[in-house]
Amino acid sequence: MLKVFGCILGRDITLALRRRTDVLTTLFFFIIVVSLFPLGVGSEREMLRELGPGVVWVAALLASMLALERLFAADFDDGTLEQMMLTGQPLALLVLAKIVAHWLLTGLPLVFIAPLVGMQYHLSDGAIWIMMASLAVGTPILSLLGAIGAALTLGLRGGGILLSLLILPLYIPVLVYGSGAVAVSMIEIADTQPYFYLLGAFLLLALLFAPLASAAALRISVE
Amino acid sequence: MLKVFGCILGRDITLALRRRTDVLTTLFFFIIVVSLFPLGVGSEREMLRELGPGVVWVAALLASMLALERLFAADFDDGTLEQMMLTGQPLALLVLAKIVAHWLLTGLPLVFIAPLVGMQYHLSDGAIWIMMASLAVGTPILSLLGAIGAALTLGLRGGGILLSLLILPLYIPVLVYGSGAVAVSMIEIADTQPYFYLLGAFLLLALLFAPLASAAALRISVE
Amino acid sequence: MTINLFKYAAPTAFYPAAGRLIPWFGGLALILILFSLYWGFFETPERLGGSNPQKEYYRIIFIHVPAAWMSMWLYLVLAAWSAIGLVFNTRLSFMMANAVAPTGAIFTFIALWTGAFWGRPSWGTYWDWDPRLTSELILFFLYIGYIALHSAIDDTRRADRASALLAIVGLVMLPIIFWSINCPDPNQCAALHQRSSLSNIESNILTAMLTMTLGFWLYSFATSFARLRGIILLRESDSGWVRKIVEREART
Amino acid sequence: MLEVAALACRRGDRHLFSDLSLTVRPRTLLHVRGRNGSGKTTLLRALSGLLRPETGSIRWRGEDIHHLGDDFNRDLLYFGHLNGIKADLTGLENLRVMATLDQDPASDDDILDALEHIGLGGFEDLPTRMLSQGQKKRVALARLILSNAPLWILDEPFTALDSDAVHLLQTLISKQVADGGTVVLTTHQEVELTRGQIQRLTLGAHDTDMQEPAEEAPSNEGSAPPC
Amino acid sequence: MLEVAALACRRGDRHLFSDLSLTVRPRTLLHVRGRNGSGKTTLLRALSGLLRPETGSIRWRGEDIHHLGDDFNRDLLYFGHLNGIKADLTGLENLRVMATLDQDPASDDDILDALEHIGLGGFEDLPTRMLSQGQKKRVALARLILSNAPLWILDEPFTALDSDAVHLLQTLISKQVADGGTVVLTTHQEVELTRGQIQRLTLGAHDTDMQEPAEEAPSNEGSAPPC
Amino acid sequence: MMNFLQQGGFGFYVWASFGVTFALMIAEVVQLGRNRRTILARVGRLSRLRGQRADAGSHRRHASESSGGQA
Ligand code: HEM
Ligand SMILES: Nc1ncnc2c1ncn2[C@@H]1O[C@H](COP(=O)(O)OP(=O)(O)OP(=O)(O)O)[C@@H](O)[C@H]1O
Ligand SMILES: Nc1ncnc2c1ncn2[C@@H]1O[C@H](COP(=O)(O)OP(=O)(O)OP(=O)(O)O)[C@@H](O)[C@H]1O
Ligand SMILES: [Mg+2]
């Protein structure tokens, strides 16, 4: 069981490292989107500070979603997905391994790049820490939920944009609480703990159900 | 010449209409991205009004870019692109026809949906008109420039996100002048004409050179 | 009872039954809607009472609230049929879900539209990021997502099952989404939300509103049955009974 | 033993075949034949459990394959139109992953032997993306050497192979059948077996009007034809 | 007349062939053979101008094809591993678009005749996505009936076709050759011609160590192999 | 009458709401009717096609018919 999990995890990470650009592109997409805003809305400090958490989180949503498009697509196109479904291993386990690999490669880097982005928006150190923590808890939820959408839109023309149509509305709670936590942390009196409890609860739920739902969706899509 | 242009235009539009939802998804992607921001940054009216032009233009950039991913990809995957390159017609002409079809289907609808979005951000009527005009001049530039990137990233894994990396920086002038025009129109004294002259000049330049560049890029990618 | 249910769970039996029911549902819906329009415009006061009295534009309530209710109810119906389809693998349930979706989306749009035209005179803006309005917008996106996914897949069976799964995931997420919009700050959530209640509304207004709701409800039965009949014809087109029906209806 | 009872499949809105019943015993090769579009691929995907048939049942060793689930998959090796190998991994790595997932006890040496045997000696540490169409197919076929699944389902395994490779593959199939396995395959060519017996199934032959489309595509209406 | 002089091609870091010279006259079929991975596809893509060869020249009627550009393309019909038809258009529409681009004067009736001839009567207004692998290939091959290009380059045109279709295609090729055209094709099967002459070219035969990879792939270093 | 139309000065909002609502509902009904007719026509054409399959030219006629109809 663990061996199989490790095998798929290793395979996906190796594949990604063979094409190092793939990993970097998500990161750069995130940075570019975040940097576009000051160009579009002007660079007033006060406003940027207020905007910061929201913009960073929206950019994280978009970056995660764009990267997700390829989560199963490559395996589907070359037939390896079909083979995985026929290997006699629980599909949800394989899916979970793929999701974890995907998050390690596209979600985790966002957490580490966050301070850089926070600086662009003149966030305080405290707020930056909170932002990193909220991204660390929030981005796995994005990957898990997004996997369901990626499985459903597998092999469809215009998959990327259809995926966003399906998934972005489902991302809203993460967006609200993720950016909420950062916004609140900028006010002295307020407490960010409830936000993290909520995000943590989401994460647990998603971890339980999303692999199952994605596996079911894959079975439907490969048919 | 004109017959060939019309043929490709007709073909692409027919293809898109066979899958009507494809057209709608770009539109709804735009609306969803625009609607995410207030959830992330809060819904204070004054702030939204200031944010409006920037958010709308960034969303237009992203929508146009995402839709572009499929501009040549579908034709590449099924080999029709290869065939088009071997038909004895100037490739740049065929490319231009494809770009025009693409803009009619994904860029133009954004112009018409803009008033709705403007309302969500409490923009004034005048600002909404300027926004529509700036989108009408700006989105064709996005399609033209994006085509070059789409041609270059053809057939590469993770094409979508790589494309954004290549193209988003090129989009910056359009973003700056497009959202600039709208922002300026909200101030009484300022004049939006210079913005439109600049955008118009960009459009002409792009119209001249982008099809040639895309055609060259396609030849490289198909090899 | 159960025998009856199973009998009508087959497209063959359902097609003619739906055909007979549609005129009844449609006719009743028309009567109820016309009645409530009459009642709403002529038998109700010119302003809505309460602490913040609204002038005649409050009449939008007669369509706004029923449409908003229908939009939520129909999503439930949609998800329920989807779940039944996935669990029992009955083709008719998927078709049912498919038939309901466009009507639901239309009612959602109506709720948004009428809300906007109510907001302009009463709040001075067509749109605000009020939780209720935002959740309705999200519901609209969910409907559109369902329809878009279904039509993006060519193989009807895959389309049915995939969009059914999406509808169920949407249903699970809906309360979470609505709640997160309603209470973006968990520290002071309870204080934020207040519910206006129906109990202190004048009974004439209530009558018009409830009849309209019933009318909309019957209307959605009629339209979704009609759409369902079309879907059945298309999907069963190579079976004998459909050919017979087509021949019969070509003559009339 | 693979038993198919009253199977009916449809793709889109077309009935491809219905009321198909057959039994494939061990030591047998089932050669599914039929014109282009007669439903061979569809049948094979149904047999491998990838596609749920409209009606009818498929049993493996007496139990429904959809109930068996992963247990059936462990007995099965399916080989479709797609090769199922990752273009960015080398042949060795590809086969290593598949062996782990299949729980085949294949060591790296076994895999290298298999690759050598199938004519890819010297290519084992090249990403398969760098191989030609036929070479890619050979990598995928190397699984046949490594696997010990009793049931093989092969969809047009001979396409794109040169005559050496075709010969090799025929030997592999003969061996599998001789060893008590079951093979289901489609190909437009003839197959010969040295041992074991061949059973033939021809789809769409008894009833040619199945070749006709049952219905026009729904999405095909209303828009003007191009040019 | 197609003249190839001192042609050398490489894919990635491998030299596939070098110093290849040959002349294909009208009324001739050039059958390119070779093991999997010997460079047949590469050669055909070079001949059609899709791939620029490393060194050497390719001349059509005495002029370099890269100088001729679109004029060469008008004389050429290339048929690759991909079918080159849009899945969302019907067979009729696909062929109509191709005819317009090729400036073939084919009316709708001609196209329908061609589809009927190739065995797709009754399928002409179905989106090709609804067709099976072999049926899709047939739609693409209908272009051979409509086109009047003197030079055909066909990369494994027989795969996925059933025996009826193979026979039909052979007839088409014979006719093209008999009418004074030139055909270059690869296939692992034998081809026969009723008229005209066959010229054979076997790649990678004279020198088997070309089958070895010249160099390991650069992207393959440094990361641990999976599992 | 005028009074009724003006709705106390808010006629625009009231009638825009009611108008769009009922316009949408009527449009839905009309569209359903049209949809039904096209489906019946198509299913009918297909079953006729099946009946005629005996004579070989039928596909041709059917196809040119449909392409003529689309143009
Ligand atoms: C685009 C804007 C609007 C949208 C999307 C919208 C949406 C909704 C929804 C979803 C409901 C049902 C909620 C429930 O039953 O709890 C509702 C009910 C209601 N809305 Fe709106 N609304 C909008 C604007 C307005 C405006 C401007 C007013 C009046 C000032 C208004 C007054 C009401 C009332 C009185 C009810 C029924 C009371 C109740 O059931 O609690 N709405 N609306
Ligand atoms: N995705 C699809 N949607 C709808 N119909 C399909 C689809 N794929 C195949 N079909 C239809 O199903 C029929 C059978 O297809 P299948 O691929 O099983 O044929 P096949 O016997 O494998 O043919 P070939 O020899 O060409 O590979 C075809 O006639 C085609 O019209
Ligand atoms: N994209 C590529 N990048 C690098 N090398 C490649 C690429 N494609 C093919 N090759 C190499 O080029 C060689 C020739 O490939 P080609 O596709 O021309 O062979 P082929 O003769 O058509 O074989 P087949 O009979 O299998 O189709 C192969 O050995 C392969 O290693
Ligand atoms: Mg097949």
Ligand SMILES: [Mg+2]
């Ligand atoms: Mg080849």
